[in-house]
Amino acid sequence: MKIEANLWQKVPGTPSVEIFPIIPKTNCISSNCFIFSARDALVVVDPGANREQTRQISQVLTDALALAHRPILVFLTHCHQDHSQEAGGIELPTGIEIKRFAHQAGVEAMKNRDPNLTVAYLYLGNPGICAAPFEGILFRSSPESEPSALELDDGRRIELHTEPIAMPDGATLQRQWLFLGDGNRLEIYHTPGHSPCSISLRVGSLLILGDLPFAANPGVCGLNGWNHADLLQSLRKVNWLLETPEIEVCCPGHGYCISAQSMREKLRMMEAEASNLTDVPLLDAERISALKIYVDELLEETTALLTIFSGRLYTISYYLSLLEEESAAGRILAALDIDRIDGILSDFRRIAEAFNTSAIPEWTVVLKGVQVARSLRLILSAEHVQQLLDFHLVDRAQRRLLDFLSVVHGLQFLRTEQSRAANEVIAELLKRAKEAQLAQPNDLMEAVDDDQAFLQALTRRLEAHSPLRNIDFEFTPAPQETNANIGAERLDDILTNLIEGMAGIGVKHIRIATEVSPGHVAIRLSSRERINPAAFGKRRLDLYNRTLGWLGGSLECSQQAGNAELLIRLPALESV
Amino acid sequence: MKELEITLQRSESTVVLHAVGSVDSDTAAQLQEPLLRAAEAPTGAVELDLAEVSYMSSAGLRVLVQAAKALQKRGERLRLVNVPLHIYNILNLAGFTSFIDIKT
Numbered sequence: 001m002k003i004e005a006n007l008w009q010k011v012p013g014t015p016s017v018e019i020f021p022i023i024p025k026t027n028c029i030s031s032n033c034f035i036f037s038a039r040d041a042l043v044v045v046d047p048g049a050n051r052e053q054t055r056q057i058s059q060v061l062t063d064a065l066a067l068a069h070r071p072i073l074v075f076l077t078h079c080h081q082d083h084s085q086e087a088g089g090i091e092l093p094t095g096i097e098i099k100r101f102a103h104q105a106g107v108e109a110m111k112n113r114d115p116n117l118t119v120a121y122l123y124l125g126n127p128g129i130c131a132a133p134f135e136g137i138l139f140r141s142s143p144e145s146e147p148s149a150l151e152l153d154d155g156r157r158i159e160l161h162t163e164p165i166a167m168p169d170g171a172t173l174q175r176q177w178l179f180l181g182d183g184n185r186l187e188i189y190h191t192p193g194h195s196p197c198s199i200s201l202r203v204g205s206l207l208i209l210g211d212l213p214f215a216a217n218p219g220v221c222g223l224n225g226w227n228h229a230d231l232l233q234s235l236r237k238v239n240w241l242l243e244t245p246e247i248e249v250c251c252p253g254h255g256y257c258i259s260a261q262s263m264r265e266k267l268r269m270m271e272a273e274a275s276n277l278t279d280v281p282l283l284d285a286e287r288i289s290a291l292k293i294y295v296d297e298l299l300e301e302t303t304a305l306l307t308i309f310s311g312r313l314y315t316i317s318y319y320l321s322l323l324e325e326e327s328a329a330g331r332i333l334a335a336l337d338i339d340r341i342d343g344i345l346s347d348f349r350r351i352a353e354a355f356n357t358s359a360i361p362e363w364t365v366v367l368k369g370v371q372v373a374r375s376l377r378l379i380l381s382a383e384h385v386q387q388l389l390d391f392h393l394v395d396r397a398q399r400r401l402l403d404f405l406s407v408v409h410g411l412q413f414l415r416t417e418q419s420r421a422a423n424e425v426i427a428e429l430l431k432r433a434k435e436a437q438l439a440q441p442n443d444l445m446e447a448v449d450d451d452q453a454f455l456q457a458l459t460r461r462l463e464a465h466s467p468l469r470n471i472d473f474e475f476t477p478a479p480q481e482t483n484a485n486i487g488a489e490r491l492d493d494i495l496t497n498l499i500e501g502m503a504g505i506g507v508k509h510i511r512i513a514t515e516v517s518p519g520h521v522a523i524r525l526s527s528r529e530r531i532n533p534a535a536f537g538k539r540r541l542d543l544y545n546r547t548l549g550w551l552g553g554s555l556e557c558s559q560q561a562g563n564a565e566l567l568i569r570l571p572a573l574e575s576v
Numbered sequence: 577m578k579e580l581e582i583t584l585q586r587s588e589s590t591v592v593l594h595a596v597g598s599v600d601s602d603t604a605a606q607l608q609e610p611l612l613r614a615a616e617a618p619t620g621a622v623e624l625d626l627a628e629v630s631y632m633s634s635a636g637l638r639v640l641v642q643a644a645k646a647l648q649k650r651g652e653r654l655r656l657v658n659v660p661l662h663i664y665n666i667l668n669l670a671g672f673t674s675f676i677d678i679k680t
Contacts (some may be wrong), residue, residue, distance in 0.1 A: 385577020
């Protein structure tokens with residue numbers, strides 16, 4: 001059963017209720033809105049935070065009211081600004097009554113103009129928190145004080161029934177419901193975790209989940225009101241609901257509606273991911289600002305790395321074309337979807353530039369960064385990409401993106417790998433650079449009688465075009481133990497990136513030295529050629545300084561005898 | 577996003593293109609058309625001045641390779657001049673220095 005945007009359609013599992021979904025392009029500024037038309041009421045779930053969308057809602061309601069006068073019931077899946085801001089902005093014909101419903105915690109947050117629980121702090125220019133009255137307070141903490149019905153002006157009553165569901169595992173799913181006429185019910189479930197005021201709503205076999213399906217995402221978990229234990233419980237409860245045959249379609253707060261089965265799979269994966277999200281720090285304004293800077297730095301570095309990937313493929317294709325192997329050249333380019341990667345990165349640059357002109361909030365940039373990182377990880381994990389490109393390069397890009405997602409999640413990173421002596425990591429890196437200089441001397445000869453094998457060997461040779469191949473290294477290892485508290489792969493990544501950066505600006509001789517001082521292992525990188533410190537790129541240096549800083553280390557660029565030198569300080573393993 | 581502007585200067589033996597802005601998937605076509613026209617002409621060296629280019633994505637790299645191929649057919653090499661260091665770094669690491677003359 002497909003639910004389409006911007007048209008009335010029957011709600012599955014009901015005799016007479018219709019739904020009109022408004023599904024804007026996915027963003028964190030304004031949510032989806034779902035309008036239901038039933039005999040006794042028109043129901044609006046999550047008006048959103050966009051004036052244009054509110055005008056559309058008002059028009060859809062006005063048109064529906066022309067067919068039959070009914071009260072309007074507005075529900076919020078939770079009080080976050082992108083769902084609630086316009087709850088008071090709907091314009092209706094004279095005489096039409098409107099009643100608003102939200103969980104008690106959300107109603108109190110909006111009444112108290114709480115910028116934290118409403119997450120208004122994430123948005124630019126202190127947007128107004130919804131000031132409209134909420135007559136329907138759901139899941140009150142003291143049920144005895146709960147009126148059982150809301151009186152309408154025409155004397156009719158909206159009865160709110162409370163009927164918890166006892167689940168087979170002994171847990172209780174808090175449920176309330178009301179009649180919509182013709183035997184149709186609107187059921188409301190308390191599903192906290194994303195926010196304490198999060199609810200899910202069901203009409204027939206359609207379930208609206210608000211932002212529950214995104215609650216474990218990087219850049220979302222840790223928002224004010226987020227709760228790990230509540231989220232895990234809500235996921236279990238909703239998964240249980242979805243196992244019943246009564247639910248066919250699920251509609252999230254952002255993006256398209258999907259089948260119950262697809263949502264079940266998504267929530268199960270999310271449950272596994274969410275189980276690791278213990279000790280997530282609060283995603284407050286200060287942390288979002290810091291993340292935004294990290295997003296900028298990291299995506300600039302990743303963009304450069306991916307542009308180098310593409311450039312190497314173009315170089316291979318250039319030489320294959322010269323050898324009149326046009327079709328092989330075409331295959332090489334088709335294997336990595338360069339245009340798609342380019343499109344994703346260009347899209348991000350546009351968002352980042354819009355931020356720099358203060359047109360969008362920082363949080364949007366962080367969430368866009370998450371989306372970009374996930375898309376790129378997916379592209380890079382395809383098997384044919386792994387076979388085509390230097391696996392070391394792909395691994396580096398993958399690790400960088402994963403680090404980013406972990407940091408946005410609020411998780412620790414870089415401490416999961418085995419650490420090794422800095423001397424060993426450097427020796428390994430130099431060995432790899434040396435091997436790049438000595439491509440297998442016989443591979444072309446051996447493949448000469450087989451067209452396909454010859455082409456593959458030729459392509460491998462072109463791929464092995466390591467930027468380190470033309471560098472003369474001079475390594476002076478410290479005689480002491482150089483065990484540092486950093487994963488060997490991370491250290492290799494940082495060193496390789498910095499050395500490639502030096503190679504990229506034409507350096508041909510690089511001196512590497514390790515030193516040990518109490519509590520620290522230091523690695524010095526310098527060149528015989530004179531380097532302007534600006535050539536390293538400020539953002540690149542800031543990024544590695546930040547990354548090393550999270551580990552108790554640092555990166556400095558200093559002038560030594562008029563030449564630039566990079567000094568990496570790492571915490572010694574035994575000092576931690 | 578910054579637009580890309582291309583201006584052209586012709587001398588007897590060389591066509592010089594000056595690019596100003598970002599070369600990415602949205603703007604690369606603006607560079608492609610005049611650069612390929614110059615590269616596919618029967619004679620004349622082709623020089624691209626990147627002094628005022630702030631960013632070049634893979635879409636820009638593709639245009640450079642297309643021009644390099646066209647010039648190679650008549651035994652010439654594309655020349656890039658005033659290449660900003662961060663772009664030079666990418667071109668160098670991608671192996672472009674082996675078939676394009678690149679000067680910072």
